[in-house]
Amino acid sequence: MPLLPENPVLLYVTDPMCAWCYGFTPVVRRLQALWYGRLTVKVLVGGFRPYAHEPLTSEERDKLAVGWHRAQSKSQLPFDYHIFLQPELSYDTEPACRALLTVRHLRPALTLEVLRALHSSFYADGRDLSKTEVLVEVLRLFGISENLFLAVFETEEIFRQTEQEFQYVQGLGVDTLPTLFLDHPQGPRLISKGYCQLPELEERLLQAMSIPF
Template identity: 60%
Template sequence: MIKTPDNPTLLYITNPMCGWCYGFTPVIRRMRALWQGRLTVKVLMGPLQAYATEPLTPDAKDKLAVSWHRVQDRTSVPFDYRFFTRRGFVYNTEPACRALLCVRLLRPKLTLEVLRAMHSAFFADLKDLRNPAVLAELVRPFGISENLFMTLFESEEIIQQMEEEFNYVESIGADNFPSVFLQTTHGMAYLTKGYTDLNELEQRMLRELEMKV
């Protein structure tokens, strides 16, 4: 077994409405399971289309559809392409990100599980993750009461914290989602910018760990 630095952490930069993140979250969950007790996984939200105000254009829809098909071809996760019949859809991901931030504060150990549920709800079940009521319904099975969730979700503090997290993600150079960093007492290293499979991700992490012991 490889000797590892104390308390290595994987920073998983993601977004609940990111197609490639939808395909990649199972990889992160398997990595966490394989390295249970030796590795911490922390989920951070990236500002993909956060605060968008304009509806998707036909050209943007076409590009998005191509991307979704590529994700499905590579990872086999299901998509409901009836999404593209929606008119006037504003792809604002901030509410979904803020909801996941609430989950990370209230039930940190369940963050990846809720992220997986949000991905499936949006991409496979056509749930509107911009709607606070839909978000409250999604987190309820994870033991988070609607009143508690909505109080935190609508607070000025959490809105500000979300903005600060977006700024932090941008400051470390995570401009592509998903992205993964390895953080140790020796610093932080980029493991992947975009999708990669479990074996490749683990090999990259092992190389970094071996250089730091």
């Protein structure tokens, strides 16, 4: 039997405004709870629609709405569709991704929980995560003050690091969100591409870990 790593690291590539990620984050949280003390989850921002400043076309709106319906059907989570009534909807996910990266710097242990809260705020409550004041209110629930958050969130360095992470994820070949990798000295091993349920995810993880490190 090959020796398993003592504390394997899962790289969870996601976006706070990705519908399938909204459905998948509870699966990742359950996996982390079941493997408590034996597994570390590191959240990476993938950038679903970063820097999208132009309003969505009608075709893009329809495609997005269909994706939401499919994710809702699979995950059985609540979705608020009022966002599609906005006449000018750009759906820029960069600010929410940058906020999550900011949390990873300030309170790394809270990153996955903050991701869950951002998902719920956007999809269930219909709040606009492209607005800084909304991000501030969500993070305040976790004891992160506005001043502390903005001291990092608005710096050139965090803008640069967010863009670098988008590029790193792209370099991994990620073309679907969510995606999970098992970190490995020779390069990340793909675990899951897209949404799946917990039993399938655990089976894939165990298969990847059975390959000698």
